[in-house]
Amino acid sequence: MTNSRLTDPEVLEWRYPVRLESYEIRHGSGGEGRWRGGNGGVRGLRFLEPMTVTTLSGHRRVPAFGMAGGSPGALGRHWMAHPDGSVTPMSGCDSVQAAAGDVFVVETPGGGGFGRPDESGGSGGSGG
Secondary structure, eight states: OOSSSOOOHHHHHHHSSEEEEEEEEETTOSOOSSBOOOOEEEEEEEESSOEEEEEEOSSSSSOOOOBTTOOOOOOOEEEEEOTTSOEEEEOSEEEEEEOTTOEEEEEOOOOOOBSOTTOOOTTSSOOO
16 A cells, blocks of 8 residues: 555455544644645554554655745654553554554644735735
């Protein structure tokens, strides 16, 4: 599974012993600006049998930058949540053992905003 190619849930579940538990927009992760940066996503994959999870991801320490006065987007992060409520944090390039019942959670980074949030843009009128 990669972030550059979003695998359909049916294909993912057919090829691997996992269930896609959640997939949603990561609201508020885009940087502020006259044009707000794009929001990332949040995915949760429950493992049905023991597996190794290896990640190679970016924007975990340096966010997507804003331009022309816009703010950077939120950093990405991911972790393994266990049935007992404990969490194993992961770094951008990491590998952990997952047990059946563990949930791998990925929050993808948000995009940087463009322009100062207080800019009105244009000539100031509605053009009448």
